[in-house]
Amino acid sequence: MRLTRRSCLGASLATLLMFAAGPAAAQGGQGPTVFAAASLKNALDDAAARWAALGHPAPKLSFAASNVLEAQIEQGAPADLFFSADLDWMEKAQAAGLIAPGTRVDLLANAIVLVAPSDAATPIDIRPGFDLAKALGGGRLAMGNVAAVPAGKYGKAALESLGAWEGVKAHVAEAESVRAALAFVARGEAPLGIVYATDAAAEPKVRIVGTFPAGSHPAIVYPVAVTKASRNPDSAAFLAFLRGPVARDAFTKQGFTVLDRPAAAP
Template identity: 60%
Template sequence: MHEARFAWGALTRRLALGLFCASLALPPGAALAQTRDVVVFAAASLKNALDEAGAAWMRETGKRVVVSYAASSALAKQIEAGAPADLFFSADLDWMEYAASKGLIKPESRVSLLGNALVLVAPKEAPVQVALKPGVDLASILGGNRLAMGHVDAVPAGKYGKAALEHLGAWAGVKDKVAQADNVRAALLLVSRGEAALGIVYKTDAVSDPNVAAVATFPEESHPPIVYPVALTKDSANPDAALFLGFLRSDKARPFFEKQGFTALSKASTGS
């Protein structure tokens, strides 16, 4: 009996050693690529639509998407620092160009997927009437209150907002009243809580929060076109990432984005 137990134990150890050696023979990251979730780094303004798209893809495939939401600037820097993302979904072209210039994406996978609009929001219970045209005196409308925006030097919504205010001749009057936030959803929250009288966010953000109202839309010509590009990251070894990107480009995903107010820029693919 003792010999039988010894023989069984020895066989078990040999099998374990064999499996370990076999795992060493796999290409680096192969086992991980077969099992791990699809990790997406996405602009904060995409949250509602992308959460719904990810849930739909999981119902269809049984595979899970994990999304990290933040400002596109922060996400690009995190990917550059080695964060393990499979997809980068930016709220502007500049930060995707930055990622491309650093060799962080697979350029052949890149597509400009969505468009958006820029709006001025106020707390829903404190509606404001504003005509966003050249010469608008936004400073007088604000009085002693604050204007919430994404960081104007880094966050795409903040950059678009500053450009629009400069175009309308309003930036000089409000620049000292700006409450700069780490991302567009943080700026939205300041207005939603009544901590800022007005805010500059995307149309899709205004739709997502019942406590705010869009009081005016910035003219398209007042800022660069709002474009959301998406691409696979260079270091992604997850085969499901390309499948999810195909799903995002398909007719199946388009309703989730259009419901939030995005416009589709890319012709839908047939992939799922």
């Protein structure tokens, strides 16, 4: 009888300690799972660490190309938030009924740049009719997959509008994500690459040699939303945090422009 009472007291104490630590601790401390574009890694790692420092359960971050993430969500992967690097893949997810109504926000903007290894960087004047093929010198141009990866799509659109695509399309080394394209240049496997300005800022082994005019490609917008399948109680709160001043600082430090505008209802 004494053992039973002691066991009950122990269980009660454990329960009290769990609730004293907060509701998330009582539920096992499972933070929301965020499927995010690869280009967000540095900024979102920072924002997530700041969220956890406030006493919240740390979110689980999964980074890949936006097209890959959208396909995984469509196949039932357990994501609580989707943070895309372009509008197309978010709109595809929305059209498929995968996004919780009223939660989508077009949060960030970015730019695309031309990068070279930092020890061999010569400025290139990016303008209509510029000879990118000559600048490659027979090497390959690293880009995200031009049919699916947002940075690759933006890069191809810019090159087409500037009249440079036909001269380089046979020399493109397509990667599964913008970070993979960045790595090709950082390792010296490609003399030039097209990546986001924020990626270039995060990699000391590359240098920006030119910036593509904003009007040469569609606006680069990063939308984020809670998924319809999410059941995590912190999902909406983490999205609100991403829109707040603490996360804003993490994003701007990495070179993003914060837009924070609610998307129109589909």
